[in-house]
Amino acid sequence: MQEPQPRTLKPGVYLLNNQKGGTAADLSGGDRRSLIGFPVHSGINQQWRFNPSGAGFFIQSVSNPDLYVSVEGLHQNVPVVAIPFPVSWVVEPDESDAHVWRILWPESKLCLDLEGHGSSTPGAKVLLISSYSTRARVINSGTVQVVLTERKFFETSQLWTLSPVDVYNMPRTSRQRSEEETDADSSPLGEPTKKRNDDIVTAKPPTSDGARGPHTLKEYLAEYSWTALPVALVALVVSLTS
Incomplete structure (x- = not known):
């Protein structure tokens, strides 16, 4: 029997909802830089564009396309920020749900987590924390043989539901409207300028x-x-x- 292919994320715009806290990763309106947990409202500062990059994804802010999800140091509990320098994040599927993922710093065991191990308090910081898991044994017994398997269960504060966003029906910022009008005035390649x-x-x-x-x-x-x-x-x- 052919092995099932690993699940991969499709490029696009998503909301990042923390499994434990129930809040969304939000570009802070205070400093326009920090990523915080905030009640879900689906506004553009909670929308993130996943652009393929090698084996991973750049995670780009929709409200400010010049900014990408990154950190300013590679250590435990460092705050996650949005800066002009993109990073190719590793996006791993969780076994429990087709829409649930872990987001890890490349070539490390550090992943996105929510302050307080998934605090639902508005303004809780998104942090980079070592990934960890527990293992549960599942025994399937029968009259002929006993099969022993193991499955990982990750801390739910390190799991994120990625909900696709219909960007065509979302409100535009003044900057986005200006860019769209400029694009509309541009002629396709090979056609005379209108x-x-x-x-x-x-x-x-x-x-x-x-x-x-x-x-x-x-x-x-x-x-x-x-x-x-x-x-x-x-x-x-x-x-x-x-």
Whole structure:
């Protein structure tokens, strides 16, 4: 029988809910830097984008895309912060639930935990703590053989439910709206750039008696600003040669 493939996380935006504390990992509104546990409200400061990086993931703040989950020292109980330097975190599945994961510092046994071993107090710090577990033996007996297996049970404060977020239906920050408007104005690769109507200067259409708009450079300069001079000159040539 073929071995089942290990479960892997799909890239995307998630809420990180602590299994024990019941709160979400939140980018603190106080210093805009610390990660704290806070009651779940699904706002953008509780949303985290998991971007693949090698065997792990960068964890990027949705409310401030310039910031990534990291630490400022590699030792027990160091606070977890959001800084401009990304780290490729190891995201391991838990056996108990398809949406439950452990998040570990690469090549170490240090993982994300919540202060006070899962305190539900708003503002409890997210910390980097040594992962630990207990083992429970499960015995399956039968008339022919006895099979002994072991399964790990990790401390629930080190387990996080990753709930997918529908980013298309979430409120946007002013910065995100500005970036989206800029992207919308950009043309796909290989297509001519689209100009707004107020960026284009063209010759006036013929009037009812067949006469065109201004024919002289003086008339164009009187009608258009000096910033439109190059375009006005092109339009004048087109008007005179048509």
